[in-house]
Amino acid sequence: MGTKNTKRYKDRHERKEMIFRGILYLSSVGILLLLIGFFVSLPLDAFESIRKFGIGFAFTRIWDPVAGNFGALVFIVGTLVTSCIALVLSIPFSISIALFLGEYFREGIVSTFLKSAVELLAGIPSIIYGFWGIFVLVPIVIDLEMKLMVINDRILPYGVGILTASVVLTVMIIPYSASIAREVITLVPTDLKEAAYSLGATRFEVIRRVVLPAARSGIIAGIVLSLGRALGETMAITMLIGNANRLPDKLLSLANIFVPINTMASVIANEFAEATDSLHRSSLIYVGLLLFLITMVINITGRYIIKKTSVSIDE
Amino acid sequence: MKASSTGYRIIKDKLFISGVVLFSFLSIVPLLLILFYIIKNGIAVINWDFLTQLPRPMGEEGGGIINAIVGTLMLIVIACLVSVPVGVTAGIYLNEYRTGKIAESVRMAVEVIMGIPSIIIGIIAYTWIVIPLGSFSALSGGVALAIMMLPVIIKSTEETLKLVPNTLREASLALGVPYSTTIIKVIIPAGLSGIITGILLGVARVAGETAPLLFTAFGNPFMNYNILEPVNSLPLLIFVYATSPYQEWHSLAWGASLVLVVFVLLMNFITKLVTRR
Numbered sequence A: 001m002g003t004k005n006t007k008r009y010k011d012r013h014e015r016k017e018m019i020f021r022g023i024l025y026l027s028s029v030g031i032l033l034l035l036i037g038f039f040v041s042l043p044l045d046a047f048e049s050i051r052k053f054g055i056g057f058a059f060t061r062i063w064d065p066v067a068g069n070f071g072a073l074v075f076i077v078g079t080l081v082t083s084c085i086a087l088v089l090s091i092p093f094s095i096s097i098a099l100f101l102g103e104y105f106r107e108g109i110v111s112t113f114l115k116s117a118v119e120l121l122a123g124i125p126s127i128i129y130g131f132w133g134i135f136v137l138v139p140i141v142i143d144l145e146m147k148l149m150v151i152n153d154r155i156l157p158y159g160v161g162i163l164t165a166s167v168v169l170t171v172m173i174i175p176y177s178a179s180i181a182r183e184v185i186t187l188v189p190t191d192l193k194e195a196a197y198s199l200g201a202t203r204f205e206v207i208r209r210v211v212l213p214a215a216r217s218g219i220i221a222g223i224v225l226s227l228g229r230a231l232g233e234t235m236a237i238t239m240l241i242g243n244a245n246r247l248p249d250k251l252l253s254l255a256n257i258f259v260p261i262n263t264m265a266s267v268i269a270n271e272f273a274e275a276t277d278s279l280h281r282s283s284l285i286y287v288g289l290l291l292f293l294i295t296m297v298i299n300i301t302g303r304y305i306i307k308k309t310s311v312s313i314d315e
Numbered sequence B: 001m002k003a004s005s006t007g008y009r010i011i012k013d014k015l016f017i018s019g020v021v022l023f024s025f026l027s028i029v030p031l032l033l034i035l036f037y038i039i040k041n042g043i044a045v046i047n048w049d050f051l052t053q054l055p056r057p058m059g060e061e062g063g064g065i066i067n068a069i070v071g072t073l074m075l076i077v078i079a080c081l082v083s084v085p086v087g088v089t090a091g092i093y094l095n096e097y098r099t100g101k102i103a104e105s106v107r108m109a110v111e112v113i114m115g116i117p118s119i120i121i122g123i124i125a126y127t128w129i130v131i132p133l134g135s136f137s138a139l140s141g142g143v144a145l146a147i148m149m150l151p152v153i154i155k156s157t158e159e160t161l162k163l164v165p166n167t168l169r170e171a172s173l174a175l176g177v178p179y180s181t182t183i184i185k186v187i188i189p190a191g192l193s194g195i196i197t198g199i200l201l202g203v204a205r206v207a208g209e210t211a212p213l214l215f216t217a218f219g220n221p222f223m224n225y226n227i228l229e230p231v232n233s234l235p236l237l238i239f240v241y242a243t244s245p246y247q248e249w250h251s252l253a254w255g256a257s258l259v260l261v262v263f264v265l266l267m268n269f270i271t272k273l274v275t276r277r
Helices: A002-045 A047-059 A073-104 A109-123 A126-148 A162-187 A190-198 A203-232 A235-240 A254-258 A264-274 A278-314 B006-026 B029-043 B048-052 B066-096 B101-115 B118-133 B138-163 B166-174 B179-190 B192-207 B234-242 B247-276
Strands: none
Touching: A002 A047, A002 A278, A002 B066, A002 B101, A002 B118, A002 B138, A002 B179, A047 A073, A047 A278, A073 A109, A073 A162, A073 A203, A073 A264, A073 A278, A073 B006, A109 A162, A109 B029, A109 B247, A126 A162, A126 A235, A126 B029, A126 B234, A126 B247, A162 A203, A162 A235, A162 A254, A190 A203, A203 A264, A203 A278, A203 B006, A203 B118, A235 A264, A235 B234, A264 A278, A264 B118, A278 B101, A278 B118, B029 B247, B048 B066, B048 B247, B066 B101, B066 B138, B066 B179, B066 B192, B066 B234, B066 B247, B101 B138, B118 B138, B138 B192, B166 B179, B179 B192, B192 B247, B234 B247
16 A cells, blocks of 8 residues: 555656656757747748749849839848948947956946946847937938038938948947957956066057957957847838938949948838738848848857857866 | 167057047947937926827827837736746756757757847747737737847856756755756755846847837737737837827837836846846
């Protein structure tokens, strides 16, 4: 009798443990399935467009929902141009912040303030950047356009366009590259720096010849990861890019910096809810699929560099 | 190498540090400007009516944003209900089976999902939920936000549980406490503050998100409590009002921005308090 009860207790107990482990297992596999779902679902929903336009979709500059002709070249160019401008503009700022917090002033009130301010910068929603940009930055850019008289084929300056979007994007990505760069700069071994100081190097020389080279791959990883963010940034860009579905006529002209264009993310944000035609919708999803693949490659590259760096620091 | 004079090298050193300080503080100027404009223009609009009334039709004075506030809270609750159980259990799994093949690939998947642009998560929620249910809904918006919260919750759960000392687990198991009870009654309480931090961080990440809601929650000028109907949210309302040509709507958008920014920053602040303890 006693053994029977114990056995029943043990059975129930074991079943409970099995269920518990099962739940843990299911959640984890669920995450994998979620990601696989992205890989299956996006190509499937873009299939109509993929079949019709093939790989040439990425190199066609016509986007005409009325005639049913679609190509993503304009958006790819728009995305790359705005992201690259933002990336280049952000580098001096993020490296300065990283050196300020990771090398010059590691502690103290001022660096706590700067650190919290940068964190807040990262915390402000994209929509707020866009809204602020419309009402504060756009008038400034209009003034600038008037002063420079870069009026191409139109009479009034818009104020929205590549420059405005890139400037806001710069501010938005600074915190990401700065925080990663700061972490690696903090990790540079003190002996290395002390060795250089003992040879009579100034602080600048130590930073230039020891700290930055030692932290180089981490800094690059931070920049790559912030590129990943810049590529997928949607709302602020949608509000400030001007939403024009064509490339400027003269490609290599500096005045193009004011031209309105569209990015991959912003064209989806603008047109998806209104796309009733199935080819239009699947073309937008095709654009989304390309964006998904590009950002994934960029992100994995960044993580890979970080992983390699932290291994070499451990050794 | 050409030897340069000490004076020149010192000047270069000073110039460099001035540059670092200058650029560091220049980069927070936009933050101060944004906060300044939002507070200046937002305070003027915010009053009790603004927080408790529905938006009025175009042309009428006044009106509020209560539907967007309620909608935002609904979306966040739905997102938490979906993402917290899955995220915490997946985080526990990653901590328990650190080196397994599945754990490795789940970790990789979490990184990838973390980097997916939010607009694409919107497309997925649209095709997985909006199309089958036949209408835009709070549910689809909440699920989109849940997908964005998941990686944050999983990562912070795993990181916190890693820090729980192994002796705690061994003590519990040595007393004959079953494995599941050990985790629920010993390991999780020990790492609770970290898990809560993760959830709050996730909420702060999605509370201001607009892109995934554009074609899922969609927006709604009326009050709605039904999760199968479209709802408004603060970011969506700001987007619609800010891009409209009407002056009254712009000032409402400033007010809504202030409410949203205060909410998001409060979340970050609470997160910090919890972490410090």
